[in-house]
Amino acid sequence: xxxxxxxxxxxxxxxxxxxxxxxxxxxxxxxxxxxxxxxxxxxxxxxxxxxxxxxxxxxxxxxxxxxxxxxxxxxxxxxxxxxxxxxxxxxxxxxxxxxxxxxxxxxxxxxxxxxxxxxxxxxxxxxxxxxxxxxxxxxxxxxxxxxxxxxxxxxxxxxxxxxxxxxxxxxxxxxxxxxxxxxxxxxxxxxxxxxxxxxxxxxxxxxxxxxxxxxxxxxxxxxxxxxxxxxxxxxxxxxxxxxxxxxxxxxxxxxxxxxxxxxxxxxxxxxxxxxxxxxxxxxxxxxxxxxxxxxxxxxxxxxxxxxxxxxxxxxxxxxxxxxxxxxxxxxxxxxxxxxxxxxxxxxxxxx
Numbered sequence: 001x002x003x004x005x006x007x008x009x010x011x012x013x014x015x016x017x018x019x020x021x022x023x024x025x026x027x028x029x030x031x032x033x034x035x036x037x038x039x040x041x042x043x044x045x046x047x048x049x050x051x052x053x054x055x056x057x058x059x060x061x062x063x064x065x066x067x068x069x070x071x072x073x074x075x076x077x078x079x080x081x082x083x084x085x086x087x088x089x090x091x092x093x094x095x096x097x098x099x100x101x102x103x104x105x106x107x108x109x110x111x112x113x114x115x116x117x118x119x120x121x122x123x124x125x126x127x128x129x130x131x132x133x134x135x136x137x138x139x140x141x142x143x144x145x146x147x148x149x150x151x152x153x154x155x156x157x158x159x160x161x162x163x164x165x166x167x168x169x170x171x172x173x174x175x176x177x178x179x180x181x182x183x184x185x186x187x188x189x190x191x192x193x194x195x196x197x198x199x200x201x202x203x204x205x206x207x208x209x210x211x212x213x214x215x216x217x218x219x220x221x222x223x224x225x226x227x228x229x230x231x232x233x234x235x236x237x238x239x240x241x242x243x244x245x246x247x248x249x250x251x252x253x254x255x256x257x258x259x260x261x262x263x264x265x266x267x268x269x270x271x272x273x274x275x276x277x278x279x280x281x282x283x284x285x286x287x288x289x290x291x292x293x294x295x296x297x298x299x300x301x302x303x304x305x306x307x308x309x310x311x312x313x314x315x316x317x318x319x320x321x322x323x324x325x326x327x328x329x330x331x332x333x334x335x336x337x338x339x340x341x342x343x344x345x346x347x348x349x350x351x
Contacts, residue, residue, distance in 0.1 A: 003065040016070035027130060029063040029071065029121070036121045045219075047212050052117055059083060059114040068125055073135040076118065083111045084142055108142040115141060150292040150323065151285035153177075158293060161285075164278035169271045171239055172254045172262075173290065178236040180294035180312050183287060184208040185221055187262045192249035194232075194240065201237040203230045205313065209261060216261060226313035295324050 005013040033056055041049050062079070063071070083106050091104035119136035126134050153161065158177055165173050176186055185208045195202045206227050210219035221227055232240065244253060256262045268287065276284050285293075291312070298308050309320040 004067075007062065007065050016067060027068045027125075029060075029066045029068060032068050032121050032125050032130075033060070036124050039124055045210075047210055047219075050212060055114055055117050059086075059110075060118060063118075068122075068131055071122065071131075071135050073139065076115075076136045076139050079118075080111060080115060080139060080141070083114065108144045112141050112144075115139065151281075151283055151289040152296040153281075153285060153289065153293045155297075157279070157281060160279045161275055161281065165275040166271055169267070171243060173275075174236060175240065175254070176287070176290040177294055178233055179203060179230050180291050180298075181205065181230065182208065182222065182226075182291065182313075183264055184210070185226070187252070187254050187264075188218060189253045190250050191244040191247050191253060194244070194253075196237065196241050200234060201232045201241075203232055205230060221313060223313070223315040225310070225315045228310060228313050230311055292323070295320075299324055 001013060001017060004016065007013075008016070033052075037049050037052060040052065063075075066075070086106050087103045088106060091101075095101045095103060115136060119134060119139075122131070122134040122136050125131050162170050162173050172186070175181070176183070179186070181189075181203070185205050188207050188209050189203070193204045193206070195204070205221060207218050208221040208226070209216045240253065247253070252259070252261070254262055256266070264287070272287055295308055295312060298311070299305075305320050305324070306317060308324065309317050312320065314320050
């Protein structure tokens with residue numbers, strides 16, 4: 001109770017104490033969170049539990065000494081309201097350097113993630129009959145901002161972008177556009193993962209960089225469907241094979257200058273952004289848009305969406321359809337022709 005007073009003040013602490021049904025506090029929200037982490041560790045990756053801890057430390061420590069029975073819907077709603085006016089750490093850092101810069105506040109997605117964790121912690125306590133209801137369930141969330149639309153580059157734009165990329169990184173840009181691999185998969189690729197004897201050459205995707213704590217470790221790709229074989233066009237295969245010449249089987253195909261993991265932040269700032277500027281591309285694509293561009297070119301060539309799903313390593317076909325379905329060439333014409341045949345048969349039966 002003394003810790004709660006320090007955290008929320010005497011009046012609020014007394015209100016919370018009076019709202020509880022026990023004479024003393026047996027389970028705090030911090031206790032409940034630790035219990036949830038122990039529960040989650042039995043079925044999620046260690047990285048996920050680390051993410052939970054990071055989210056809690058950033059956005060939920062104000063509930064640490066709150067008794068589990070004292071949590072109310074009003075507490076949750078006030079907390080969500082406070083998050084909407086909280087500035088991001090990157091924005092705070094940027095405004096220290098430039099006081100004139102506009103502040104950037106937490107995104108609706110970040111708030112939703114924090115609320116989702118809080119709700120899950122409380123839901124476990126409901127399941128274990130510690131509390132009767134989950135006060136976070138059904139609390140209205142800020143509306144999601146409009147999602148940034150993918151940028152699909154034309155062949156001419158992609159060619160211009162590659163020409164404007166620093167020479168020692170051009171192959172990586174071509175590789176990402178020519179295979180559709182994710183950044184974390186491509187930058188973990190090793191010569192032993194590529195079967196150059198196959199025609200066409202085949203990449204066996206089975207590993208990716210995974211964030212853990214303050215660093216990165218080698219782990220499985222994003223999902224079980226991401227473990228896959230991806231064919232490589234001959235023109236790209238020849239250049240990748242040349243890049244692998246002299247490397248050991250477990251070296252990185254696309255390493256940093258020190259032979260280590262190529263950091264995406266370094267590549268974005270030092271290589272990608274200058275190349276996009278020199279190429280004069282508008283809207284400005286992200287590195288991930290090379291993956292979108294790869295998919296769009298497959299669709300333009302008439303490749304079926306289920307194959308594209310497997311090639312990209314999407315867990316569900318709905319992801320592929322939602323992202324790229326509108327690009328399918330002549331989809332409207334084909335649908336109209338198919339229904340026209342059906343309607344003609346129906347008219348014949350009526351006659």
